[in-house]
Amino acid sequence: MYRFADWSLTESNFNKGLERLIKISSHEIGHMFRISHCLNANCVINGTNGLGETDTHFAHACSLCQQKLNSGIRYNNRKRMTDLKHFEKQHLHSEWSRVQKDLNIIK
Numbered sequence: 001m002y003r004f005a006d007w008s009l010t011e012s013n014f015n016k017g018l019e020r021l022i023k024i025s026s027h028e029i030g031h032m033f034r035i036s037h038c039l040n041a042n043c044v045i046n047g048t049n050g051l052g053e054t055d056t057h058f059a060h061a062c063s064l065c066q067q068k069l070n071s072g073i074r075y076n077n078r079k080r081m082t083d084l085k086h087f088e089k090q091h092l093h094s095e096w097s098r099v100q101k102d103l104n105i106i107k
């Protein structure tokens with residue numbers, strides 16, 4: 001977590017480091033389940049060449065990568081997305097907003 005902060009971890013840059021941690025962890029966990037890099041530029045499974053590029057990505061897998069993950073390990077996608085309400089509690093509003101859009105689509 002310290003490495004994802006710019007220079008030193010403070011209360012004011014904590015969320016930026018947390019977002020980076022979520023993005024990098026989600027990306028690497030995707031590889032653990034044999035998902036290859038995605039061509040969708042906004043997908044968290046898209047490759048990145050550094051933190052600057054990581055910052056431009058969403059902490060969100062595209063629908064194709066979510067389908068790949070769900071076909072390999074069956075999980076309740078609605079429950080997973082609902083559990084991501086912690087994004088809001090952590091003030092990761094843009095990520096929570098994307099999750100809410102997905103939840104509205106699968107209703």
Ligand SMILES: [Zn+2]
Nearest residue numbers: 027031037047
């Ligand atoms: Zn990768």
Ligand SMILES: [Zn+2]
Nearest residue numbers: 038043062065
């Ligand atoms: Zn993808």
